[in-house]
Amino acid sequence: MKGRRTGGSRGSGILAKALDLNPRVEMETLWLPRERVGQGPLILVNRRQPLCHGLPKEQLVSLEDAREPLPEGGSRPLLLEQETARMLRFVLGTLTLSGKIQVVSGYRKRQEQRMLYEKSLAEHGEVFTRSYVAFPGCSEHETGLAVDLGELREPMDYIRPSFPYSGICQQFRKKAYACGFVERYEKEKKKITRISAEPWHFRYVGIPHANIMGARRLCLEEYLEFLQSFPDGTCAFVWREEGWQFQISYQKACEGDTPLEVPKGQLYRISGDNQGGFIKTVWRRV
DSSP states (O other), rough: HHHHHHOSSSSSSSEEEEEOOSOOEEEEEEEEGGGGGGGSSOOOOOSSSSOOOOOOOGEEEEEEEEEEOOOOOSSSEEEEEHHHHHHHHHHHHSSTGGEEEEEEEOOOHHHHHHHHHHHHHHHOHHHHHHSSSSOOTTTGGGGEEEEEEEEEEESSSSSSEEEEEHHHHHHHHHHHHHGEEEEEEEEEHHHHSSSSSEEEEEEEETTHHHHHHHHHHHOHHHHHHHHHTBBTTTTOOEEEEETTEEEEEEEEESSOEEEEEEETSSSEEEESSSEEEEEEEEEEEE
């Protein structure tokens, strides 16, 4: 075992490529602090799995001229986690009528989510609010990895924007999976997610995970449970697309730092799941 390495800087997972070009794959040990379980594009955040750590300011970027409406009135620049923002720009840029889609909501501070929740309770009641507005600390919007989109029309409903399964909105859906986005709350998954269908709410989980979830018809809760069947060092789930082979495995976190073997000379990514484990994804050209 070589020297002890820490898990790197905080942010949306680790994306690294070693420079060793030796075709024989060598491994090295990465040590992941316990707090990293709550960080990365595959973290699960819901009423049962509250967000452990907020996103550092340096990981947030504004999305051009988009504005986020505030519950108390007014607005501020709309923010997203930087990789999420980059991939969203890319998907929208591939659409012939991208200007017909409005980015409605992105990152929210805990206090903003609390104010939105309380405002919805006052205006719409408990049943509506529990169906469409996440409890403070349990909202994907607090991760910077979630975005609400709406078909450009007036007036715009900022809690339930229109995003139909047709036209430019459906074009976005078809392209989104390949770029790491999933429609997070689908009607047939309500019993699992405990959130009513939200056709406008998209979550960044990264490549290749979005395509796998789409192909296997899994929501994030189901997908993370599925990956636990592939313990690191024993076996891996293998997925191939676009000239790449992905090997995906799960590692349960230790009480202290967790050792994880990673390959030199290959692209890999590690994400926490916010449930006590890590997901390792290794990329290889085939």
